Amino acid sequence: MARSERVDVMVAMNVQTYAEDMASVRPGGWLIYDSTWPRSQLLDREDIDVVGVPLSRMCNEHFDTVRARILMKNIAYVGVVAALLDIDVEVIHSLLGETFASKSHLVESNLEAIRIGYDYACKNFQCPLPVRVEKMDKTADHIIIDGNTAAGLGCVYAGATVGAWYPITPSTSLMDAYKMFCKQYRVDEEGKKRFCIVQAEDELAAIGVVLGAAWNGARAFTPTSGPGISLMNEFIGFAYYAEVPAVIFDVQRTGPSTGMPTRTQQCDLLFCAYASHGDTRHVLLFPSNPAECFYMAPAAFDLADRLQTPVMVLSDIDIGMNDWMCPDLKWDNEYKPDKGKVLSAEDLQGMEKFYRYLDVDGDGIPYRTLPGEDPKGAYFTRGSGHSKYGTYTENPDDYQEVVDRLLIKWDTARGLVPEPEIQYSKFNQNAILSLGSCDGAVKEAIVKLKEKNIGLNYCRVRAFPFSDAIRDFIDKHDRIYVVEQNRDAQLRTLLMLDIDAAPEKLLPMLHYNGLPVSADFIMDRVLDESAKGQAA
């Protein structure tokens, strides 16, 4: 289930947004408000139930200090809601105990406030309401976690030792999580750290630190958001051309420019896919929930090391900062990091001569050496024109040979990136193709549309470049709704650019106001399109 756009029960505590809050309640829903002061008659609605509770008056009567009187209003309504929705008060008690573990004196006053609200609601209204909370056991073996925390944890499990960053909303909590888990798992008996976090002066430096560390053999990463990627562009192109691994987490926020830093979008797809000047292409991963943020972290490092190129993991605010319910994260102890084609001193001793950019294996991926290993492995890493031998060049053929080989590597990448998640039935001619945090809304919409006899298949792409499975999926359908959260249909454009997908087949379905896309939005659009199709 995805987030709904409809509000069943609204608690309107904020005078400034009162009218807006009330308008968002669905017909037949409930509005709870502080009835201490009279409400404007202009704001009445006939189609909802209004529940007035004199929260301010009750708190003024029960509490002595001004501070408590103001603060406790916001707790007293929890008691009202608990009574109306039949929430177990014991659960609230235990949560309060956890929240104020270090300030136990606050537990008493908070409990009292809840009791006031609860008793008032029970006495004055018919409790519970027809909508209510019911205890279920569907959450066994599940956790509640946000994507940034999961990604930070994933970096620890991936074996990343160097993290560089510049603080930016909404990616900050990713590095906070990495630091927290490192302190828990990566400090030795003497208190020494098996990790190094560099809070850089800006994103230009953060990515530079990542490249320096990766060049030197460490797994290194940087978390950022759109504006940070803008600044990193020059180095991303360098890493592509000089073939240095790097892992970048882009927790996308609403653009362009500063945009709405606290709102979500999938607006950096095209920009990340081709970041930096010149002919460049980058491997992207698209997690759809926090669990996937965790598992895609080691996958990103493996790909970056294997392909010797930057890999960007594109989550967004919705995944990164909101709590989601996910199956327990599990770790396979058999996992070994894929460090890619790195020659050891021993390997080098057995070679006549080492050249950095030769395509020895025909997969477009050359061998690399690490500083400090052996004098035979020395080479000069440069962003200027270079030949397959690693030497500076302005020779047209030598230059072109290298950039052509990078295309062979791109095709190798196509076969290495995570495959799409596909729901397919041969009875459906139409489908939805989407990515990332749209997943919940898409799946819910597909179920609801099925009830209306509209059957749709589903392909959730998990990486760029697009694998053959995605091309096949598109080929098999007459019409594909491309659901994504940006204005300019960036995923659709990428499909056209990367695998020549036929534009007439791909119907853009775009949600980009900064809020997460809902199932209703997708369902309504599909119904509109279906109606149009029938009329025509």
Add this chain to the structure above:
Amino acid sequence: MSYMAKPKVSHPNMPRNKLGLTVRDYEGGVSTLCAGCGHDSITAAIIQAVFELGIEPHRLAKTSGIGCSSKTPAYFASQSHGFNSVHGRMASVTTGANAANRDLTYIGVSGDGDSLSIGMGQFAHVIRRNLNMCYIIENNGVYGLTKGQYSASADVGSVAKKAEPNRQMPIDPVSTAIGLGATYIARSFSGDKQQLVPLIKGALTHRGFALLDVISPCVTFNDNQGSTKSYAYTRQHFHRVIDADYIEPSAEIVAAYNEGEALPVQLHDGSNIVFRKLDKDYDPTSRAAAFSFLRDSINQGEIITGLLYINQSTGDMHSDENTVASPLSQLTYDELNPGRKKLAELMHRYR
């Protein structure tokens, strides 16, 4: 211009260092800079310094940005890895490299444009991190590759070839570094190899951030009359205030020094820098004294050279961060991976 390997011409009687290598083993490709460029003299001094120190070639890592200066790591130590990064970003790349492997010796070569304009932020912050590296600015007051525009180190009134006199205040890397708290700060002149070699050796050995600002005339765009960064002007106005001898850890200090003029300072590996004070009032361990002496000399139109300031009492980025002694890049995955059981336990926190 294509890359050219320098032919190795060696003589059996050439001096060898403690590794049995000759100076030829520390050379690089043929320079493509203009004949007479100061940078080539600095390259020669670097080769001499790393040879004399007996650094294993593959344990040296060379980094640079963009510009004439930043091309030079291709001209020395061809058996060492090099990272010619993007404009003004050598400091961040070196930070990452050092974070990953603290055991290598890092030498970064930059220019006045690369460090004082586009890379000013990174220059300041690498000092702040006290990164264990030798940072060389090959300072000529102009942008050479783009044909002679003034850089931020050009002096007021200085005239480059075919240009109006510079009117903007210069940024002096040495004063800036003292202000920011760098722990080894030297200035020299590309034409003074005798002074330069021990300064580079000290900078490579010093633990923490070492800055070497080397006046290095641009023969093509800024070596004319009226320029304050020309060979002629620098030779007339440079003033060695304090020379420094680098003494190997095992060696004794044998040179004769006049009473009150010699000041030995021990480096972390047991080697010594012995200051020879040509100006007896100068105290190279006082930041305030170094700064005021430097500003006075600038006001008098003098270019003072030598090891102007040293502080051996601080650590570096790794000691500040309290990282393990072995390089992070060489830790095994078993040392980094918390494992399946720990993850299962952690899940209870997120129920």
